[in-house]
Amino acid sequence: MFKLIYNGEKEKKAGKKVFGETMQKIVEQDPLAVYLDGDIMNSIGTLGLEKKFPDQVFECGIQEADMMGIAGGLSAVGKKPYVHTFAAFAARRAFDQVFISIAYAKNNVRIIGSDPGVTSAYNGGTHMPFEDICLYRAIPHSTVLEFTDSAMLASLLPTLKDRPGLTYCRLNRKEGTAIYSEDSTFEPGKANLLRDGKDVTIVACGMMVGESLKAAEILEKEGISAAVIDMFTIKPLDEEIIKEFAGKTHAFVTAENANIVGGLGAAVAAFLAETTPCPVIRVGVKDEFGQVGTPEYLAEVYGLTSKEIIEAVKKAVSMK
């Protein structure tokens, strides 16, 4: 169950602080839980855990391919690995290792990719993953999640400890928009209806959830009633709720901080096309590489704003 606290304000704590606290709790509570990082512990609030928990927390250095294989091996001897690196490296750098040594070998590993999409800001094009959702979705039997805010991170991350197979989570390590109360709980496969509506459904994940709620408020004043669904569970997709809202609104907009090729929008559009065809407009990065800039500037450049969502909604409604 969740409680919406959205009022457009930023979170009080950065994602990295919450990640550090949560990871510590996880290894404290379960001696089988282990955490691996590839020389980015200082960037994600976990530096020092390797000294406090020398049998459970391992600094691997700059070797993502080896780290993913080590995680597979740890799972094979009964450990419950969590692995963190930047999402760009988790997806591109070590894809074959994740695919073979973790997923195909049926090892149980959680991979946390930080700095998704434009949140990697000043690290620029080399570090800006727009493709990680697409790549991880394409791995058979994978789970792909994006933490909407820090409250979700703190609540959901520990519950993934015994989840079988490969689970990939996108994580913003900075302060995002506050969406949920701290006592909210979440379940993979079950999306959250944040706002009901009858003219159009906006399906969003990550930082685009806040933008979608903002867009829906503006649209309401213009006489358009937009439902907003937080599809933090990109895979498995909550098909039930999409089906329900297809019957109710007959038009969709998707919004993601990622390339629309193979992303959340692609998943939603494919499901609708095969079940209840209706207009779907995808808001997201239109097959582009990243670049440096402030997140706000980059959101404008790549069309990841409430303004884009509003335009997409109007287009989707006009196509009904």
Add this chain to the structure above:
Amino acid sequence: MITPLKEFATDIRIQEMIEFKARGFGHTGGSLSVADCLAALYGGIMRIDPKNPQWEDRDRLVLSKGHAGPALYATLALKGYFPLEELKTLNQNGTKLPSHCDRNLTVGVDMTTGSLGQGASTACGMALGLKHSGKDARVYLILGDGECQEGQVWEMALFAAHHKLNNLIAFIDYNKRQLDGYVKDICDLGDLVAKFKSFNWYTTMIKGDDPDLIRQTVLDVQKNQGDRPGMIVLDTIKGAGVPQIENIPLNHHTNVTPEEADEIIAQLEEFKRKG
């Protein structure tokens, strides 16, 4: 008379030929060169129980040169993990014995391998997990020589030494040949012993065609490795024990007719009798 371990190695080769005969082709060269090493490991070195293949305290083997799966399947069947008859299903549709090792298909296979370099890291992860659980089980890793062209092997070499994984012993099946030709012509590995020594591994190189020597060397490494991972470079011949396959220059993957297989099996049986 040949020793019991050499007899085991010869039986592994015979069963490999039965596998290849049934399908008509396979990764013969590298499956034959590794037979003596597998005979040493499964012939007494490893702490295993074929009746309890998932035993938590067992030693593990990661055959990172996963294309030598047929050698491991022959070994496991001879040890009683599954019936010998099953070996004839190698690479048949729906088989539990695929070209490359799969821990979810084959009883007794400890890790899925085949994408070269990856078994290095999974073996390392297993050793790390066992060590930090206070378990005394060991992990054995077999790498191909061509496989050492993969950067991931060297990432693992740094990690295993840094974390003092002295419950890990690795082998390189140094058979000098890879798919496209001789390793030295394609991308030379240089002095593998010096390289692993410089990575702070306890390293030695021996002739790789004598399972009794391999066995003794493993025991010596265990005694002397201290807090270092161990590396045994095995000087082998690709296709070892079967001249008809040794003599094919590009013998990574070869065809095997039923007549050739029968002739080779008869030769190997003869070797068992006469030594």
